[in-house]
Amino acid sequence: LQDELLAAIGAADTTEALEAVRISALGKQGSVSALLKTMGAMSPDERQIQGPVINGLRETVSNALAAKKSELENDALNARLATEQLDMTLPPTAALNGSVHPVSQVMDELAEIFADMGFAVAEGPEIEDQWHNFTALNMPETHPARAMHDTFYMQAAGEEEARLLRTHTSPVQIRTMTSQEPPIRIIAPGRVYRSDSDATHTPMFHQIEGLVIDRGIHLGHLKWTLETFLKAFFERDELTIRLRPSYFPFTEPSAEVDVSFSMENGKRILGGTGGWMELLGSGMVHPKVISACGLDPDVYQGFAFGVGVDRLAMLKYGMDDLRAFFDGDLRWLKHYGFGA
Ligand code: PHE
Numbered sequence: 001l002q003d004e005l006l007a008a009i010g011a012a013d014t015t016e017a018l019e020a021v022r023i024s025a026l027g028k029q030g031s032v033s034a035l036l037k038t039m040g041a042m043s044p045d046e047r048q049i050q051g052p053v054i055n056g057l058r059e060t061v062s063n064a065l066a067a068k069k070s071e072l073e074n075d076a077l078n079a080r081l082a083t084e085q086l087d088m089t090l091p092p093t094a095a096l097n098g099s100v101h102p103v104s105q106v107m108d109e110l111a112e113i114f115a116d117m118g119f120a121v122a123e124g125p126e127i128e129d130q131w132h133n134f135t136a137l138n139m140p141e142t143h144p145a146r147a148m149h150d151t152f153y154m155q156a157a158g159e160e161e162a163r164l165l166r167t168h169t170s171p172v173q174i175r176t177m178t179s180q181e182p183p184i185r186i187i188a189p190g191r192v193y194r195s196d197s198d199a200t201h202t203p204m205f206h207q208i209e210g211l212v213i214d215r216g217i218h219l220g221h222l223k224w225t226l227e228t229f230l231k232a233f234f235e236r237d238e239l240t241i242r243l244r245p246s247y248f249p250f251t252e253p254s255a256e257v258d259v260s261f262s263m264e265n266g267k268r269i270l271g272g273t274g275g276w277m278e279l280l281g282s283g284m285v286h287p288k289v290i291s292a293c294g295l296d297p298d299v300y301q302g303f304a305f306g307v308g309v310d311r312l313a314m315l316k317y318g319m320d321d322l323r324a325f326f327d328g329d330l331r332w333l334k335h336y337g338f339g340a
Pocket of ligand 1: 169170248251283304305306
C-alpha cells in the first residue's frame, strides 16, 4: 500500500490531484485510516507489532504529501515569476492628493479673521438638550419659534427629556456663558441640523456663532465687528452692510444683516450699490438669556450673531448648489479644494 500511495503522490501534478490522493489515504474513508481503525480490534501482542508499522505508514504518507505540496506550490510560484515582469521604466501612477473641503477652508478663514479681533474658538455638542438649544435661549416649551426649527429629536431615554440634534450654534452661547467669566469673545463654528431638504437646504449644514459679553457693549460694537469681518472675508473694502430690524427670541433688539452687491456681467458681486442681500442674523443678547446663564444683565451686555458657513462659501467662491457640498463628488472637491 505504501509503494502504491507514494507512487500516486509522485504522479500528482496539480494541488487538486494531490488533495484527491490525500483524501483516498488519510480521509475518513481512506485506505490508511481504515488500517488505523483495525488496530482497535487487535490483541495487545498483535498491536505491539502492527501498531508501529501502521503508524509509520501514516507518517511516511503524510510527510510525502507535505513535501509534494510545497514542491507544487514552488513550481507555481516559479511559473508566475517566469511569466510576470515588472517594467521599472514605466512612469508611476500619480499618488492621489487629498484636499481641504471648502467648508473647512472657510471655517479656517473665519477663525483666522476673528482671531485677529481677539475671538477664541468655542465648541459645543451636536447632540444637545432642549434647555441649551431652546429654553435658555428664551424659547420656552410653548414658544412658536420652537416649532419653526424643524428639529430632529432623539428617542428619549426613560424618564429623561428627549435630546435633539442642535438646530443652530446658539446653544454654544449658553455653554460659554455658563462656564466662563466675562469678558467673553468667542466664535463657535460647527454642524447644525434641521429636517429640511431642497436646493438651498440640506438637513445638515454649518453655522458660525459669534458672542461678545462684557460691560458696556452696544449695537455699535456689533455693527463694527460684522462690517470688519465681512470686508476681510470677502476681501472687499467697498462692501457696506445694513442692519434691518428683525426678531429672534434670544436677542433684543434683533437685526438681520444685509450686504450690498452690484451686478457684473449678470453675476452678483459683493460690494457696490446694486442692491442688498440678506446674510445673517444678529442682535443684542436678550437680558433673559444673560440671567438664565447666571449673569447679571444690569452689569453685563453683549451681542451675538449667527451665519451659515456654507452660504458664505457659496458667495465667496461662486458655487450655486448647496447640495454639492455634501455629495463628495471628487471633481467638485478638486475644483474648490485647496490641494494638500
Ligand atoms: N441662531 C439663529 C439662527 O439659526 C441666528 C442668530 C444667532 C440670530 C445669534 C441672532 C443671534 O437662525
